[in-house]
Amino acid sequence: MSAFKLTIDGQVVEAEPGMTVLQAAQRAGIFIPSLCDHKELSPYGACRLCVVEIDKVRGTPTSCTTPAAEGMVVRTNTEQLQTQRRRTLELMMSGHPSPCFSCDSRADCEVERKTPTRSGVATRCGTCSNRPLCGLRGIAMGNFEREMDLPISYDLSKIETNDPFIDKNHNLCVLCGRCFRVCQKIHNKPAINIVNRGKRAKIAVEFEKQWSAEECKFCGACIDECPTGCLTDRWGKWFGAPDSEDKETVCPLCKKHCRLKLKIKDGKVVGTKALSLSSDDVLCAVGKFVFPQILNSAGRLTIGRIMSERGEQIPAHGEALADRLFELLEENRGKSLIVGTSGSYYETRKALRAMEKVFGAKLVELPSDAAQDSLPSDVLADVEAGKYDFIFCVGNYLSAPLLKKAKKIAVADFAKSEVQELADLLFPMAVLAENAGTLAACDGSKIAAEAAVANVGDRRPLSGYLADVLKKAGLNSNLRDFDFELEALPAGFKSPTLDRADLPKMYLGHYLSDFAPDLLLLGFPKSPEAERRAAAKAESGFEILEKRVLAPNFHELKVAAPDMAKHAKPGQFAIIMANADSERSPFTLADWNAEEGWVKFVIEELGRSSAEIGALKAGDKLAVVSGPLGTPLDLNRFKAGSSVLLAGGCYGIGAIYPLARELKARGVKVVCAIEASSAYMLYNREALAGVSDELAVLTRDGSAGKKGGCAGFIRDRGADFDAIIAIGCVFMMGQCAKALPEREGQIKLCALNPIMVDGTGMCGACRVSVGGQTLFACVDGPFFELDKVDFKELSARRNAYKLIEIEAMPRHIGGRCHS
C-alpha cells in the first residue's frame, strides 16, 4: 500500500498506511489536544480529548485510535467537539486540584511567582513541580474559562510519599494509563496498573501496597512519561523543564555500563533518562535516581588540600596538587601502595599502571563497589605490618586505622569522608558525567563515556591529574606501553535492572545511601557516619509532643519549650532548626501554655527547611528552637469596644489565632477573615470561631465560603474596622495592602518573617523597606505598617534565593527527611 489522501478541517492531507487520524493531523501540523497518546506506545483512547467528527462515522471517535483511511473527511474543532472536550476536562478537573484556574488573581500571582512554590505536595498548579511541563495545564488553559460546576473530589488521602524516589499524588492523575503501559512495554509484566473503578480508580500495585513491597524496579520510566504531576522524581522535580535531554554518557556505577541520556538544566545534571522505552535500554534505580544525586550532593569535595609542615591542611589548586603527588611518590620510591579501582575509566587505570612502574609502587585495583579495607589478604598484611610508607588511595576504600600505618597519605575522591582529615594531599575528583573516558562494553570492547557538564572548584578528571604527575616523571601522555585488555562482563553477572537485590550498594568506598537516602527504604546499608549522626540527633534537642497535619503541606507542631512558653507574647516568633546543620528559619508562635510548658507552631512546607521539619513526627526532636524573638504586638493600642479585622492566609490562619484570643479577652470586637486556595486547604476554623465575633471564610475557587481572598473582604468591609492586621504570604499581604480603605487613624499592620540568619539584628538578611526606611524584621518586626511596606522589593529579595533553594531541596524518605 502507498500513501493516501484524506481531508482534515478542509485541508487535504497525506498519510501513510498504518497511521491514525491523530498522527495524520500531527504530520500536517493540525493540533488536536491529547494526553494519553504516546509515540512509543500503542493507541489507548483513555483521555478522550482527541475526539473528532468523521463523515459517515457515528459519534465522535478518538482520533488516536482511529486508523486514517483514503478519502476520510475529518473535523477536529467544531463547536460540539469543543463543548465535549470542555466537559471531559471539567470531569478531570473535578478530581484534579484546580483552584488556580478559577482564581481571579492567577495572572498576577504567576507574574510574581514565576516558578511554582516548592511545597511538600501539589495542591494546585502554583505548588506543582510539574507546572512548567504539564500537558493537562496546556490544554486546560486554552479551554477552561468557565467556573466549575462539579464538586471537588480531591483530598489528602490520595497523596503518597512512602516509597523511595517517587512522590505519588493521585489527586493529579487523569488515568491516561501512560505509566503502566510504559511499565508493560519495558518490563513485560507491569508492576503497576489501574486498580479499582470509577472515582476510586488509581495507579497502584496489587492491594495498593507500597511499590517497594512489590515488583517495581524503580526504573523511573513512568515518571518521565506522566503528563501531570502525579508521579514525580522527589529529588529532581523542582528544577523545572531541562534545557536539554539529548546528551548521552555511560553510567560507571556498576559493571554493566549502561548508556543513558542526561537531563541538563543550567549546566547541572538534574536527572537521567533511558535511551528509549525498551527493555534493552532500561535503567536501574541507581542509574535513574542516584546518578544525578551523587553529582549534586552537598557531600561533594570541591577544594584540594595539602598538609603543611605545621600539620594543617591548606587549600591548594592545580599544579601544586600534581607537584605534591609527584614528590610523595618520588620520596617513597619502592615503598608506595596505590589503591585504585577497576570501575575507573581506562585512561585512569592506565595512568595508575604507569605510576606503578615508574615509581616502583604496588598497585591494587578493587571492584568499584568493594567495601572498605577489602584489600587482598597479602597486601592487607603488608599494610598492617607498615611495609608501605606512602599510600595513595583513589576513593574511600581504606579506613583511618589502616591509612595511619603509612607515614604519608594521599587521597583522591569525589566526596567527603572522615579519613580525609588525615591526608597529606587531597585531590577533588570529577565523577560520572563530569569527565570523559573509556569504559568496557559487555564484550570487553571500548565504549566512550562523554562529559556533559563543567567542573566546579578544583575538581578535575583524575586521569588528567595523573597525566600531569607522569609528565613530571618524563612520560608522554599516550602511555601506549601500558595498554591492556578491558574485562568483559563476567558470566554470572546479575543485572540490577532485573532485580533490585543486585543494585550496587557502594561506589569508590562510599555508601550510595549517603547520596540518596531513599535507598535505605530498599534495604540498602547505612554508612557508619550516618548512623553516628542519627544517634547524636536523637540525644539532644526539643521534643515534639504532638504533630498534626492540618491541611496538605500544613503541619501543627506542639513542642516542649517551658522557658519560651513562660515569656511568649502574641505576635512573637521563634527560630527553628530541624537538624544541627539546617537553615535557621523563623516561625510565628501559634499558641503556648506556660503551665504545661509547650509552644505550638503552624509550619507550611515550602522549601528545604520547612520540609525537614514537616518530615518529623511526635517523639522526634528539633535541634534548635530559640525564642521568643521579635517585638510583640502592642495590645494596648487596641481599646476595648473597638473593632479589629484579622486577615490570615496560609500559615497566617494559624498565626492570627493567638492575636484573636488575646484581643477578644480584652473586649475588642474581633472579626477573622481566612483565605485558602480551596476548601481542602482550610484549617483552624473551629478554633478561630471560638475566639472571634465573626469568621469569614474565603476560597480562591469558591469551594467553601465566598469566592475570592482577604483583599476582596478588606475592599468591601475594611472601612468598618478600627484596625486591620494581615498575616500570610507576601503576595497575599501585598494584595491586602492595595485594598486598604482611606480611613484616618486606622491601625494597619502586617507580620513579616523573611529569610533570617541570627534573628537578633546582626546579619541584615531580613531587611525590609517600610515607608522609605530600612528596618530589620527580626528585631523591628515582625509587625510593620501594612500600607508602608515595599512589597515589590520584599518579593524580589525572596526570589533572589530561588535557585539555591531548589538545589537545597531535601531528599525525603518515607515522608521523612534524612538529608
Add this chain to the structure above:
Amino acid sequence: MGTYKDILGAYEPKREYLVGAMQDIQERDGYISPQAISEAAEYFSISKSDIYSVVSFYAQFKFRKPGRHVIKVCKGTACHVRGSGSLLSALEERLKIKEGETTPDGAISLERVACLGACALAPAIVVDDKVHARLTLPELEKILKELK
C-alpha cells in the same frame, strides 16, 4: 486455605480464563487473598498488578475474609423508601462495625446491596442466602439473637 492449584488447574493458562478462575476461588474461600493473586499470576504468566486490576474492577470480588454469617441490607429504591436506612444504622450500631466490614470475632459481615429484586417485599435483608421480607426493628433483633 492451602493451595489454589486444583482450581487454577481446571483452566487453560490463558488470560481469558482469569475471571472464571478467580470466581471459583471466591466461591470456595469467600474472598481473594494475596496468595491467590500470587499463584494465579504465576499460573497465567501475567503480573500481580494486572490481576488485581481486573479483579478490583468488579464489586463482586472481596479482598477480606468474610464473616461466618453475611447480612446484606438492600438499599434499592423501594427498600430505601420503606426505611432500610434505619435497618442498616441499627445493624451498624448493634454490630459496632460499618457496612463493608466484619466483626472482629469473624462472626458477621455487613454488606449493602443495590437491589435484591424483591421490591414487593421491601424493606428486605438477606442473611446467609435467606431473604427476610418486610422487616421491622424488633424482627431484626430476633435475627441477630439467633445468629449469635
